[in-house]
Amino acid sequence: MSGDDQAGSIRSILVATDGSAAADEALERALKLAEQTGAAVHVLAVVDATTNPMHFGVDDIGELQQTRERLVDDLVATAGDRDVKIQSAIRRGRPATVILTYADEHAIDMVIVGRTGRSRVADVLLGSTTDQLVREASVPVVVVPETKADDGAE
Template identity: 65%
Template sequence: MSADDHAADPIRTILVPTDGSDAAGTALERALQFAEPDDATVHVLSVVDTTTNPMRFGVAEVAELDRATEELVDEIVDAYGDRDVEIRGAIRRGRPASTILAYAEENEIDLLVVGRTGRDGVADALLGSTTDRLVRQASIPVIVVPASGTVGNENREIHSRD
């Protein structure tokens, strides 16, 4: 099956991973814009990553991460509850990219909308390590949204030579 076979399929479900960053917030705004015309459901997923250094987290720290993440997702759902879009919140534990992709498959997500951040290293400077993995590994379309205030091509003037 080619990518063109899905070109006309309506978007019914959109997944937006969030870590509470500005980039994730901007991605959520864009996802809501995509969802409204087609009455799509937006899933907001936050992943508690305790796999990076499992020895670093005790039971109390994991419980605190879970609580903080749950509050974050609840706040997002509440903040956008007045929109004419169904928003579902979810929290998972695991490695962010693989957990996001597993959630997308489990929930038959049609589109993944992620924020772009630039923190460390070459891949991170371009996309962010989790975003980079999602773009490379996802079997569904991925839209990468720059954080608000990011200077991109939309802000550059293009001059033609006469």
């Protein structure tokens, strides 16, 4: 099978986001791939109701839900000028479980997540979550590292 045939089989890509720079890099990678393949991009943010909202600088889960909604809305608006079909969703639950369930429910062909260890938000939502996704997903999981902005290149 040629690379083009393989790329053409990607019809839907799921990007799990937590608002980190690494998640932004994952979304950018997904959008580029979607432009090449014609795939739809699903942007999913998970509100982990088992986590103390104070870790995120908010007072309650409802506020965290609203923060996630604004995040997803902003990401979709930013990507809106691209010729890519984008769907967004906010779900509650344990992040890895919710992401895997969403992927199954929507016949996702690939999951793309960001990798970072620098923020508490990322540690909670995409640290151990990424590890579980890589181990348990029935589709390929692409882990995108955060680009270092201050690596000396200008």
